[in-house]
Amino acid sequence: MSRTHVTCTVNGDPVDFLASDDTSLLNALRGELGLTGAKEGCGTGDCGACSVLIDGRLNCSCLVFAPEAEGSDIVTVEGIADDDHLHPLQQAFLEGAALQCGICTPGVLIAAKALLDANPDPTETEIRYALAGNLCRCTGYDKIIRSVQEAAVRLKGAAR
Amino acid sequence: MRYAAPTTVDEARSLLAEHPGSRVFAGATDLIPQIRAGRPAPPVLVDLKRIDQLMTVVHEDGQWRIGAATPTSNLTRNRDFTAMFPGLSEAMGLIGSDQIQNRSSLGGNLANASPAADSVPAMIANAVQAVIASGDGTRTVPVAEIATGPGQTSLADGEFIVEFTVADPPSNTGDAYLRMIPRTEMDIAIVGAAVRLTVDGDIVTDATVVLGAVAPTAVTVPEAGAALVGAAIDAGSIDGSAMDTLADAASAACDPIDDKRGTVAYRRQVAGVMARRAAAIAVGRAQNGV
């Protein structure tokens, strides 16, 4: 098995690692970089628990070969809070009880961030479709959707 | 297995020539699940996304050129493209989640040769052409001639799709794509139907109907298109008997299978429903310019 030396940026930090050519970016993040926030729920792109942003775009990191990450800018759930404050989505999820077991939460937060970055004022339907690739089995999605709505309101308030 | 990311078409050609059995990929959204499910890994994985031509969308001289590896979300977010091909755009917007659409490509969706690929009926309805790197040059063929059966294509070893070309639609033309899935997202189509039609006032003058997921490949249904040509449009609605003929023709054209996703009877019945509903949307777009 060939291994490739990959240099990229993860959560703002320049990193490099050696990855088997057939391994996923998810495995590299978890195994090589110790960033276990992104989870493997299916390995086939159907559950979204491994969601990360690559160059600002939402991806399932289980569907990306690790060497593809060369030169890219990756954001995982570990990187969305700043030094002093949780991201408004994280805060809204805590206050809104939008997580139960928490296994889907990292992926949902990333997908919701991708949505709000592109569309600061989504409708409920837009939120539901934007999160359709993120399965949650605990919550029935209700409190997740409400918390994304709440975070959107707070982000707009902060931007004003 | 080795990963390679060529930056030119010629470099990719060489890699494939040197390593028989290797695979090109763009989004890998089908490839990775297939490898996980036990499909033998190719000797070299050739990533096409570092080749500029395959990632570029150009609109000039009444024609679009779409890099075969371009993420479908680049196209669904492209307002000019979506205004011209709303049906093709909505078909691409149905390929999996947002996560998937940031990776999936028209080239991959076509070359994977799933009978249920959402973009393919819509590409065929719009007479999209595939430009294929072949030997030292290229050849151009209609999209309909690529897939030959489930997982099977007419692409020879070493060939790969470079880009797609499609002419701007004539005026007063609209397209639409609808599919039936059990959920609202994240499913493979049980039935897909693409319709493109052109109107002259209150008369349909041209129509193409293409079905997906009801046969080993996407199927164009000439009888269904013919049923619409000459049909009258009254207050935005196509004549009911023409629509009934369209639906019957669509159902009759199905050659489906029973599988975990749907039955033969269901696919046949719903193919007519989807075709009729897609035609109803398409006619509105043709008359109203979207």
Next chain:
Amino acid sequence: MTVAADPPAYKWVGTRPIRHDGYEKVIGKARFAADLDLPGQLHAAYLRSPHGHARIVSIDTTTAAGMPGVKAVVTGADFPDLDPTDPNFDVSVNVMARGTVLYNGHALAAVAATTRAEAATAAAAIQVEYELLPVVLTLDESMADGAPLVNEHNVTKFVESDGPSNLATVNVLERGDVDAAFATADLVVEREFDTAHVHQGYIEPHACVVDVGPNGKADVWASSQGHFMVRSLTAATLGWEPSRIKVTPAEIGGGFGGKTTIYLEPVAARLSEMSGRPVKLVMTREEVLRATGPAPASKSRVKIAASDDGDLTAIECWFGYSVGCTNDFAGLVGAMSVASYKFPNLKLEAVGVLTNTPKTAAYRAPSAPQAAFAIESVIDELAQALDMDPIGLRLRNAVAEGDPTAMGMPHPRIGFIECLEALRDSDHYRSPVPDGAARGVGTGFWFNIGEQSSATVNLNEDGTATVITGSPDIGGSRASMALMAAEELGIDVYRITPMVADTESVGFTDVTEGSRATFSTGMAVVNACRDLIEELRARAATILGVEQDAVTWVDGAAVADGQDPLPLSAIAARAKSTGGPLTVTASLNAAGAGPSFAVHCCDLTVDEETGQVAILRYTAVQDAGTAIHPSYVEGQLQGGTVQGIGWALNEEYVFDDDGSLENASFLDYRIPVASDLPMIDTIIVEVPNPAHPYGVRGVGETGIVPPLATIANAVARATSTRMTSLPMSPPKILAALDTP
């Protein structure tokens, strides 16, 4: 929204603080089992049966053992053979096949290697010779005369039995004379129903890391609903004393009953013992669907009699469940008991039947949803036939305190009528049904259970308290423990740290199941806090120079006449000088679990050209007893409801003729996605359980019971076609609509 007759004035109970474990979970730092890596760790992979039923003629592991990176290989021969009468026999055989594979996906060997890919490659290289045996996949095939045996070791439970059989269990409940009642009834409705196998669908695949040290002791990190259960079942499967094993509970990524048993840990332990290295074993999604869970498929016949004025006079039911390839599925009585109306005449029979399909597991109120689907569908049809309001018919016949359960025992204080009234009076039910839509109502309940729990409360020198329990937190129970402790001790909930400790750091605690964590473990926490307060009063008496009897505990402080209140923190700071550390432990075997009733209502449309159902509005009403943390009570109701919606509409196992699961992925095993659903409105009814200090009933189970019939009843009213087969997938609805 909460409905309570006379809510007590609590300071903390009933509030909605941010959960204590939430921060780690939103920043990606929470440790689930697959997140742990140990130095030198190996990765393991299984070989699973490609056949639905076969004798293992031979297994040759020599090639695999010599492959790159391989450090250890195990087969059934590496585990002791338990006696078939041993209560852990079925678990042991399911963990690793001995002699016979009982279903497609049954584990029969595993490999540990330096990488997961090497382990998988080597596992695939193990040579197995099979002698194929007949495969029995359905309840009807299994019960047919002369049916091949599914499992030669099965003996029927609860009835006289002579020799192996495909019957797993037979339970019968009866009272009165149903035949006479049916003979004289004004109206009788009888229907047959069936439901498919469904999976719990937790997003976290089963995972563990096991490190067996040179002293023979095993450290296990595992995702489960009960780490003491993991310890005892792992020990039994290995033939070890439980004390050789320490299990540390990882965060659990969903369970819903599916993680009340083990699959991985003995295999990883044996591989670790053989290799001398830590071993990580994580299932793929395909393995989760092929070889864990699911809930049983079912068939049923339900016949109910009513008088013209709406009195339900008799019920006769037969429920059959395909419990899978082994016979350790309990709880069928729960199924029968969902007939929660005052039937003077009743005859209920539930039968468990073996099939060559995965061993089934509990799934929220095990066996009740299938039965409630059937019973509540017939009740709805009676309401239609009698032209009665579906809530009105149910209110007229609903059981209340003192009415007999199906088992005969009188119901304790329950809130069924209160739930029915809450829905009847809700905005949803009082609103007109939207144009083109239809409305359905359904009900359900679950007994809930008590069992054993332990809790330790350590008061820290800064006046904070650490509350330690043995109940894995699968949906917010740590927050509940902290709230009850805050209420008892009178300190801020954020000055309490609730945690779940390993098997060597807290007293024995049964599995988190049956809605028991907040009830039983919560009661242990309350008892520990009350003992701690006794001790605090004694210490305060020493400090204040008064008798203990003169000290009362008010709002987190010791109060004695004529003196300033002495706050908890001041006593904690003087622990050393007043007798040493302040720490107490309480444990109990709880009885008195309170049944939780639920009533659901759904508005939906059916596309009659495609058979597709769209849910427009949904309200779940449930009696929580007392909602300790209402947000997480709502979450349990919403989560259970949506699982029930999935069960009703699209979830099903699709087997081929050899028992191979054709849809072993989240692509084709279709759990609901966000865009399928509306908001799930909740109404929490609070009829306190008198057996719990705060009135808790437990809420996790019941929410999944009503949705199946609720949706079927709405579909019946939308289409004038009664769907009796789940899932009501678009092809099935369309086929039913086309059947005259």
Next chain:
Amino acid sequence: MPRVHLMSDHRRFTDGEAVVESEGATVGAVIADLEQRYPGLGEALTHGASAGVNGEIHAEPQYLEVDADTDIYFVAPLTGG
């Protein structure tokens, strides 16, 4: 005397009687008494039944105290999810 309510499955030991009276100050003593009078019943109740007493279900009830007015309902074991 405590009254014992039997599941249908256990009535084969009692000639179909659904409710029998029994002696004993604990559920265990009651079961022992029943075994004397209905051979096999005690064994069946010990290994395959929980007992409902005073509205509460007990999985291991043998030392539970009962008195002359107690109704004991033997039911199949319950689990949860």
